[in-house]
Amino acid sequence: MLQKARTENADTPQAPSGQLVLTLAGICKSFPGVRALSDVSLELYPGTVTALIGENGAGKSTLVKILTGIYQPDEGTIRLGGREVFFATAYDAHRAGITAIHQETVLFDELSVAENIFLGHAPRTRLGLIDRARMNREAGTVLERIGAAIDPQARLRDLGIASKHLVAIARALSVDARIVIMDEPTAALSHKEIEELYELIERLKAEGKAILFISHKFDEIFRIADRYTVFRDGECVGAGLISKTNHDALVRLMVGRPVGQIFPKRKAEIGPAVLTVSGYSHPTEFADIGFELRRGEILGFYGLVGAGRSELMQALFGITKPSRGAVRIDGEVAVIRSPAEAIRRGIVYVPEERGRQGAIAGLPIFQNVTLPSLSRTTRHGFLRLAEEFKLAREYTSRLDLRAASLDQDVGTLSGGNQQKVVIAKWLATAPKVIILDEPTKGIDIGSKAAVHAFMSELVAAGLSIIMVSSEIPEILGMSDRVIVMREGRIAAEFAREGLDAETLVRAAAGIAGEMPPMPDASTPAPLQGP
């Protein structure tokens, strides 16, 4: 049932000239107002990792959805091993041997880990009932294979975010597929898990699978991919062997222009403390947090996924209630009970979960942007549309948003462009302190540079930034100071000068360098809450 090494068709990855597994030709797909894919072609070879890269909204995820039967192409053909196929549903694609780790989590909180992995293809008893024992056993095997220590009988909702991602990966690998698609699989994983994923990909390659790998992280593309295909604005603008290209060339293909400096940190004048936090604690999520943020400073927060950074930031923003501690803004004690109050005091938070906490799908772009600033765009409580469009245009154009119109539903934008709308929304409130939680997660390299440049601009203009990030280069490149959190506490604080990646990782993982236990509960969570 599980993957046995299928040596019979395991061509060596260095010679992908073998039989094509999958050929896409002339694929077109339109959504109302958007041409997501036009005349796209793609080839996948056995035992080969093909990287698919492109800016946000280039059409990568759309292609994945077409390959997995979730969308149907308007035009074009899909050939599997030379035979033309049509996938009417996800089940068809699944049966044809295509499996995918999607960009969105495809999981069910109320079901057990094993059920999540085997939903739709669970082993049955002779009576046609689900064979639970076998299902749990096999789930255990798959999880082991990807090196995840997760109890197959645990309920998914009791797992941490990283473990959930591992379950999603296990789900994709639970079928004997010829083609494995990974849409930004490392976005939510920490250092250690990413390393394990790379090893897994190597093994899959050795087994002769064809792998389509989507990522915005260039370092990993160069590390694991053999071939590449670049999309720009729904078109295929280039393809070839990774070994025959380099970083700059790829970026140029992708963006259509050379990208400037990646971390254009400008020297900003560091002023007096704007935000002072002391003895800040929460009953269960973080304790004894104390730090100072100064005017014109970028303060980086590093930590492993689930270290409690987001919880802390959300408390500062008035979402969760802290139990103890004080916050001072410009030296004045501030009690922040709600986001509305935080905004009034000049603190804003760009959340990590874009879909749920950030963008408001269903509302047009301009209304998303003006939502926190309604007091400025209304007069006596009445809306003034012209003002709203003006404000929205001003900030979205600074972030180079790609959209058909300003009254387009935000939900129809690609992930990266949604993030731009969310950032624009906060900038429009003219804040003093911006908390950016994973600001460039899932953002393409061009926009990333734009966001970074923008951050520099902001601090130069006298704002202060707290940047939560799990990406070491970003932390190192952008921060003036770095605070490392571990298990809800501040583990270390570093100045930027002389800081290196290894120090950071060690601090985040625990001094001795040994890896801490996974911070999520794969063991049963205690019944009683606070």
Place this chain on the structure above:
Amino acid sequence: MMRLLKSREILLAAAILVLLAAIAWRFPGFVRPANLANVFNDTAILIILALGQMMVILTRCIDLSMAANLALCGMVVAMLNATVPGIPIPLLILFGIGVGALLGAFNGILVWKVEIPPIVVTLGTLTIFRGIIFVISGGEWVNAHQMSAAFKALPRAPLLGLPMLSWIALAAIALMALFITRTPLGRAFYAVGGNPTAAVYTGIDVGRTRFLAFTLAGALAGLSGYLWVSRYAVAYVDIAGGFELDIIAACVIGGISIAGGIGSVGGAVLGALFFGVVKNALPVIDISPFWQLAISGSAIILAVAFNARAERRQGRLILRNREAAT
């Protein structure tokens, strides 16, 4: 996690026991086994309907038309029995179930193929079904004397000390438990309600699953239709009027999340029983009938608040070594 899963049902069972104890204090006769069996028998139809509604709610839908469906099926079998008394009762029951399934499928088709929100569909069919009863019956009642003896006897027939009605409910509970926990379709209900987008990605046809949930719920409503009219020995347009909200209340008291994806057969049954005990006990312990409505309303609110408390997420508990927290 087994503990967590079970705790909600255990809490509810405890609440029911406390309730029974309180009633026993005022009226000891109420907790005699014979009377408790009676209460169960009285709640049997609500239980069957709650099981149907549970499936629908699990898929993040809602069926407001179940009571009207019941009434229509009840009228159809009663009229059939009155005009052709010779039809064997099992056949008649099957026919009722079939009609119910058909009506449920009509809801389901509108939800699946036309993608109208379920609450709107069933708000519409609720009135349509009632109207159809009026049209086919001409507004006339089918009374006890028009029904055949066998027709009325079945739910009352005792077997091992319990009436058939109770046995039918018990069988429905057992089959449903097996179906929900051990079949792919049963699990698909949870998937579809828990995360519909993800369900599409896993190859589950969300619409079709919902359609099946509605159809099965309709079938159960059809069964209840026969049980209802034979038990109360009368069929008319308004039977079980307003019952749709009772069914939903029972499910919600049983911890079935109205947002879909959460709930269990045990919960649905206990929720219905809770409701049944409250409704049955009031007249028995001689509380003024004018208090009934207010008391059952408060019970719903309390039960829901209680459930929500139990279900509230306890945070992520990042700080595990709390001794260091001081």
Place this chain on the structure above:
Amino acid sequence: MSETTQRFIPDRLESRWTSLLKSWETLLVAVAVFVFVVNALSSPYFLNAWNLSDATFNFTEKAMIAMAMALLIIAGEIDLSVAAIIALASTAMGLALQYGAGTPELVLVGLFVGLACGAFNGWLVTGFGLPSIVVTIGTMSLFRGIAYIILGDQAFTGYPADFAWFGQGYVWWVISFELVLFALVALFFGVLLHCTGFGRQVYAIGNNPTGALFSGVRVARVKFVLFLMTGLMSGLAAICLTARLGSTRPSIAFAWELEVVTMVVLGGVNILGGSGSIPGVFIAAIIMGLVTFGFGLANVPGIVMSIFTGLLLIAVIGAPILWHRLRGEKTLP
């Protein structure tokens, strides 16, 4: 290949008039005109100012509640206890009458009880984070139950003559007070929803409550206010209905909640929250009034009429979806 990637993004793709023409409200107006014409052709009694005026009494009270309910449903909540609030408010007015209250006091009592019930619903929903559909199924029994406890098998009668004006009076010629009140209520809610920041927040909450919270919208407070307003409108409807009936029974306004919800949904409000408009609900109220009146003139039994209301609901909601489908615009999960 073009060096500058700064693109211009237009405000809108189509003009506001085009989108208005394609809107739900246009469809509803067409349906309303159709129903009006059919009625006028099929009954000689239809085109009569007094009769049309009488017909408005059939829906004005429900429609007032529907206006507030529309906002509540757009915000992703629902209130099934509105009819029970009417019963409780009416009972409270009757009680006040027993203690010698005059017309102004009666009105105040009605409005206050409506507000209080709304506050109770709002408190349960926002304070405890309970799902409103369930909470209000509970309070529906509770509120009406209290009315039953107070009144039992009795009735309050003998409301003062000037109080009756709220339910039976005319402002000008055939234009009744209730109709004027309804128009004012509709205007108020229309402006509130479509022209103010508050209305914008209502839409935001309906589309994504978490996102709205993270955007600084005081979600709980907005929802609480919406429950208050729905309660207040129920209190207002209770005043009109009590004045119109001249008496209070605990069974007053029985089962109105589903009719109010039907009206709101027919008006194009998405039952799942996030979209809808007051003009839509306004026209839907009128359509329902016209349909009931038309069938009434033909002496069609109410229950047969309900078949058509049900079909109308499904058809009006389903038709545009099917139409989009046929044009190949597949909706995505």
Place this chain on the structure above:
Amino acid sequence: QDNVRIALVVKALGIGFFEAAHEGAQEAAKELGNVEVIYTGPTDTTAEGQIEVINSLIAQNVDAIAVSANDTDALVPTLKRAMDRGITVISWDSGVAPEGRQMHLNPSSNQLIGEMCVKMAADHLPEGGGDVAILSASATHTNQNNWIAEMKKVLPDYPGVNLVTTVYGDDLADKSYREAQGLIQSYPNLKAIIAPTSVGIVAAAQAVTDAGKIGEINVTGLGLPSEMAGHVKSGASKSFAIWNPIDLGYAATMIAYNLATGQATAEPGAEIDMGRVGTVTLDENREGAMAEPFVYDASNIDRFKDIF
């Protein structure tokens, strides 16, 4: 000559009793010749529903409205408006407050009905009397409440009858059934249930049958022969009473016709012709009674069960 259009407005459509009344109205119409009967009513027994129906009748400018009201007071304003527009308004069966109608036709006098109910219960009590309970319809039904009041008035004349409680089944079969069940369990000494409602009496008889208490508890009250035939045969109900609903519909139509065509005026003391049923004399409240209730038992049930 134009047809006289008489609207017979009932509490709710679909109730056997009112269907029978409709039959009587048709009979009267046929007899009178130039009468068109509009039989209508709301879907469920609410005052608001009846008001909607009456509004549309006013709009059609009918000649007369004869209504069996769901609420004594709530219909008054609407019916007043009907009278203002020149429509003859009478109530029958279940009345409207005097200012809302020209006259009211009681099926029988409330006093007679109340007495009859208690008498039927007392007749079949065992030696030494016993507990008796009332199972009524909705707490808001005028006529039910009047009858219960009359029953309570005559209780002192029947020392054996110990009235323990009144419960309400809302004219819903299941609720009435459950209420009856509650009575049986709460009052071990219960000997009779009086249900002055056709829905309640059937449900109570069924509950007694299911509890195996036939012979022990007697169900009586007001019911329809067609619906009660089985229970009389089984012994769950020894006897029950009802007036003839066909006659009632017939009489109401006759009166409405006579008033609408000016052949009679509704004023205290007036005698109004009701065709084959006789004449009715109005009291100072402009109310009159049609006839005495008729008692049905095993001896005569078969004759009537197919009629209504």
